[in-house]
Amino acid sequence: MAGKKNKNFTIEILKSQYPDIHNQVFDAGRAEGKNTERSYFESLAGVLDGDNDLLVECYRTGQTEIEAVKMANEKLKKANAELAEGIAKQQVDLPEKKAVDPARLEFTEQQKEREITDSDEVKKVDEQLTEEPKK
Numbered sequence: 001m002a003g004k005k006n007k008n009f010t011i012e013i014l015k016s017q018y019p020d021i022h023n024q025v026f027d028a029g030r031a032e033g034k035n036t037e038r039s040y041f042e043s044l045a046g047v048l049d050g051d052n053d054l055l056v057e058c059y060r061t062g063q064t065e066i067e068a069v070k071m072a073n074e075k076l077k078k079a080n081a082e083l084a085e086g087i088a089k090q091q092v093d094l095p096e097k098k099a100v101d102p103a104r105l106e107f108t109e110q111q112k113e114r115e116i117t118d119s120d121e122v123k124k125v126d127e128q129l130t131e132e133p134k135k
Contacts, residue, residue, distance in 0.1 A: 044068050051075070 015022045040059075047065050048055045051072060058068040 048072055 011022075014025075043065055044058050044063070045055055047069050048058065049072075054068070054072055054075060057063075058071060063071065
């Protein structure tokens, strides 16, 4: 009977007749499953680079690393399109700047300098006029 296999050997029979072996097999399977899931989660975390919302979604739905990267790329494309749209709206709302002739700009800057100098001179004259004459 050593070569004869029992085709009716089930988990229930293993559990009832050999509880120690059943527990060892069960514990080994649990540990292997735990390590497998941890490795899977870490591999997803490595390719998603801090996007925790997407990480949870990919883990929950069982996405592969490649599928997770594709989802991340789609999310980035969408975000880039939204940013580009926002920039385009801002540019439309900006008033157009008129080109300034460099000669006029230089003249304007010289006038500002003169105004400052002139106002300083006016203050000096005012001070002199308000001083009491020396006798």
